[in-house]
Amino acid sequence: MTLIQLNDECKLCRKCGLGETRTNLVFGAGVENAQVMFIGEGPGETEDLQGEPFVGRGGQLLDTMLKIINLSRQKNIYITNIVKCRPPKNRDPLGTERDACIGWLKTQIDLVSPKIIVCLGRIAAITLIKDDFKISKEHGQVFEKDGVYYMALYHPAALLRDPSRRPSTFEDLKSLQELIMSVCPETYGK
Numbered sequence: 001m002t003l004i005q006l007n008d009e010c011k012l013c014r015k016c017g018l019g020e021t022r023t024n025l026v027f028g029a030g031v032e033n034a035q036v037m038f039i040g041e042g043p044g045e046t047e048d049l050q051g052e053p054f055v056g057r058g059g060q061l062l063d064t065m066l067k068i069i070n071l072s073r074q075k076n077i078y079i080t081n082i083v084k085c086r087p088p089k090n091r092d093p094l095g096t097e098r099d100a101c102i103g104w105l106k107t108q109i110d111l112v113s114p115k116i117i118v119c120l121g122r123i124a125a126i127t128l129i130k131d132d133f134k135i136s137k138e139h140g141q142v143f144e145k146d147g148v149y150y151m152a153l154y155h156p157a158a159l160l161r162d163p164s165r166r167p168s169t170f171e172d173l174k175s176l177q178e179l180i181m182s183v184c185p186e187t188y189g190k
């Protein structure tokens, strides 16, 4: 199984209603064997139209954040979402939709096989780290599960809404950079 094959299968998925209302599947983008994987919540309008994750305003901010610590989807990370189809009107994906989609993400994680998973926002963190994750208290902390390290950052959309969270996100990015240097320095070509 390759990511391309999984993408093709995922296009046919109708396990929840979102497959009927989306324009494009937004499967994932970036380096296929990246050691660092970023996982958001679900596609927004721009992503739905382009079929690429994080290409709207939040995506532009994400790219700027990544650049601060020498990461980019072209060079050394893979990016995807908890749900692969846009929830109408950008509402949060429902628990039933997350449950329906999680199998695709699990296989995608197995194929990319990252050493570090960065959850962007609360929805990704409650799905992948723990169901009572408190983003305002636990962002930037490192969790370890089955040999994989997890960290959650504020979602870029939250940083656009509330710029007062940006300084702590800058600190979190520095911690992430240190984690990468100790766990998988190859990410930086070292």
Ligand code: URA
Pocket: 026, 040, 041, 042, 043, 044, 047, 052, 053, 054, 055, 056, 058, 059, 081
């Ligand atoms: N927000 C997300 O969580 N994911 C995207 O791909 C775009 C916006």
